[in-house]
Amino acid sequence: MKLFKKNSSKKDPEDHNNHQIDLPSSESILENITNGFLILDRNWRLKYTNKSMEYFVRKTRDELIGHNIWDVLPEAVGTKFYHNYHKAMAEQIPVIFEDYYEPTKEWLEISVFPSEEGLIGYAFNITERKNHEQIIEHMAYHDYLTDLPNRRFFEKKLEQFIEQANEKQYVIALIYIDMDRFQNINDTLGHGLGDQLIKEFSVRLVQYIDDKGFVARLGGDEFAVVLDKQFDNKEEVEKLADSIIKHIEASPFLNDDYEHYITASLGISFYPQHGMDAQTLVKNADIALYRSKEKGGNRCTFYNPIMDIDSFKRFTLEKDLRLAIHDNKLELYFQPRIDLKSGKIVSAESLVRWNHPEWGMLSPAEFIPLAEDTGLILPLTHWVELTVCSLITSWQAEGISYVPISINVSARQFLSKNFIQSLKQILQETQVDGHWLEIEITETSILENQKLVESTISELKTLGIKVSLDDFGTGYSSLAYLTQYNADVLKIDKYFIRDVTTNPSNAAVVKSIIHLAQGLGLKVVAEGVETMDQLTFLKQYECDEIQGYLFSKPVPVTEFKKLLAKEVLIPSEINQRIETDTRQNYFQDHLIFPISSQMTIIKIKDKVLSLGKTEVLIEEIGAQGLHFLTHLALAVSKDIIFEFEIEVFTEVIRVYGYIVWKEEVENNRNRYGLEFTKDDNDHLHHLVQLLM
Template structure:
């Protein structure tokens, strides 16, 4: 089927721009005819004698001043879609143009063939929908003129006394007789609608154009327009079904504020959301972030694979970007391959970095277009309120400038407009790459701290604790890099590396003739967001050959509370295999006994803050004793962390604590030093 030719009127006084438009259209598959007018006067004359599908209007004409050209054209061709061409990158002007009825607003220095064709197609499609709405409204008027409206009579109690065939069909009843004696209230979707109608009738005796939602016999919702008059004890009136008209109105309203291709908000709606967010931020004093995104090498993909593939890619990108955001955030497609994102409330700058990291990571996986993988990336510019501007236009310009800085910096990254923030982000990216390299280069090491039985003095377990042998900074403690690993998501790789090294070491000790000890490995809550985390642990055990009974997993009390539902299936499987589960830092959160029973917990570790507080506050001893009694009632082992002196040890022995660890016994030491705590097998 041959595509309908699009008739275009180009009103442009610059010969170079006219030639460029002709070249772009000439290299496309679009069926079109193009007429050119060099002035507004010439364009208006052509509009009086010809019918066009769309107008391309230059904003700077010799006889037309800026946006004033739009009303002049609307007088001659009120329904003709207009796409404005301008060299001014000004958000306020763009918004004003859209409010005057301009369909799209294209910047001359950024326009390309793809953007031009898409804009023309969408302008024509919008006009088709508007024409369909006008036709629908014409049919609706004809329906009323020919008395095809539903006619009814009811008494004041709401009992239907009369109904015609049109009303029966409208409400999906087989005949008017099925409606007689039916309570009118039963057809109202919202009983409040009937109350409002009756109240208005009692005041005025007559109501016209009263909109209500009705429920049909088959449970469908219909929008009805009522005109009712009260005659003594009888209400008489007509109903017209305006469901289709309401749907079309909602469609037009939606399309005025949304991008047709992706369904995302457009520039107009985005600016509305941004201004509202800024008003709230001015009042409540919090950070607002604006992001400007541009896809890298989109033009090459679009030219090589075609416009259909380009559209598919934009739709897939939109879905993937939405998945990176919070419910309160706004994403808009503002044209071509450009997007804006609004983070209306950020408590900390780190929240913004987390989301930008997430967006960059989302592009690492290819997009599948017609079964073929396609790789693309994005460059992101970020501006912040109040540091980079306090109005929508300034923030968007700042984000745009930062985005071009990101592109010039190599693409597939992001830049903040604020130089200080940008320095922190660059340092963060440098550290993340350094830590990822440390995982591969052998800079990480595992130290072991003994857990000692308070009955026998025997070392039963070894907690595996990671260290980073940094080439410039020396030996780094976990507190110096683990929080960063948590923020960036690298913690899962670090934890799995530690578990693999600890399991291999436990096996090596056994092969060297030492009695087995259980290695305890800390596990972040991020693992539980993966459905196969138990399979990963089982794979490490199989790879290293360690019996599962000699592996323990430590999760924090906070993790137990926040991610218990996600973790239960995997932890139950591991416990069934023999892996020990320990709740670490017990007492620092708000534990639920329900989860202690629901999860296959075997060990509680009392947080070191309670042990160190023995000498300062007697209540810490009381709490520790209570935890041990609770654990004993639940048949759980208790390990006291942070034991540093003989007095602490003596009290723990008095209240029959099972095990302890801390500097009183040993600091964490390398594997070769830990052998002094091991006993020969047998």
């Protein structure tokens, strides 16, 4: 392929000063295009360059034409330019590539085509496009607030660190960092000031880490640091971690005339000791961070595979709760309130449940405190309010005879600025009249901001919504508050009801509360009623309503609709007694004294765990299973396998099983029945013989 024809006069090809070439008029445009153009012969001599190519390489045509390209452009040797030009020449194929030309600090897109004479090269300056691409890439991989690498960049970088550490056989440390009590600051001062605080925190962290490691912001107030390989032992990392904590708390963060003394919690894991891949390493650093939080914050904790069940459960629940709220994976149960004179259902309390994929059905006591700590209580309560009102709407459409429903609202939600407005919006969206709702607030809620409580209750009343004071008697508030706030219902805490027939002090408190409340025109509801003796006592002193297992435990929507269809509810104490007797018969061997045992979870579904041990008390044991007491809230599930380590004299015997039933006992403890998974009769018989 010949693009140019030389004129009739012969010129010495070795004459480097003779550079005049006659161009056909149709080709003269090459001299004026903005892209570079060149022709090489098979000996790598430049036969032609246009004006733009002079600019691209910052050399004149006198310096270029007739010379070996690699002699006049030595900086291109060994680069993509060099390799791809040789590839096109050797294989006689076109090659298109991009490369950064260091002498001019510009990006070029090069197209090289083989010709009869040698090679034709075409260069296009793509520096502006590359700059835009880099800006976009930076935005995709960096946090908008702090300009630090974001979670996506961090995860890729951590994988690279692990690959290098694996190849060169050294240790790397991963530190997870979280600001203590940042959520409270954010809620109090607003997100704007919270963002400023995060920016200042990140600056202080980066300045201190400097070239010691890689810093990223993972989201919210959570940061990560991957330390350089020089930090290859626990002592050095611990020293640095302690220094980070001291550096952060040493001086206040200044923020719009506010001074904030911030502390931080750190969690640390090591490769390869605590994980062979990024996902495991991150998970374990996060678990260690949570342990630091659990201990009060302002400290660092190294990951330890020996973690107890309670910490592991709380960690997994915290990770999953936000998603459960967002994906509508929570459920509502309802516990009826019974009028003592008629036996009819006059109201019901809505109680949220969470059917966790690993831990089974969870009661509010297991995750509501967690929601409070993480700030998720606000979206959770909103979900309950919306779901209750939506159900009332559906009951109206079905023609079901229903009753007012009470909703538990935390002090934080009750005192929030948008509580009333949010509730109004829900009532409007669902077309529900306010008199079908009752808001339950704890007694301690009314102590926090008296004026705001009073105005909020007043606004609820204008919507037709009733207000009840829950758990009354446990908050030690002044009785004067009952006259100050215009509440409708007072609920006596189950703590006083439990021993009301055997403890004179409890009886006196309950009688006084009933008498006082009724004197103030309040309805009185007794919670936790479980026996006929308690029922008789409450009838005698004219309590208005009762709520408890004697009439019904909390039930799902379908069961609650069946209860609503009944004229009256009949006490069911005898059913509880039969169930308890059945459990007792399941295990035939009774211990003379309860014994201590170390318990852990070894497997959840198909996931094998390595957790620390928790002490429990075994009450009964037999060939099929055992009873044990613990403060832990555990799931009745065949998917969770427990290991019990029982030391008898000098022998340590291990048994395995899953929980088949549970019951609550006093002092926040639970009793569980465990069925063994292994049919090792000789082994278990030996254990029973040792214990008897």
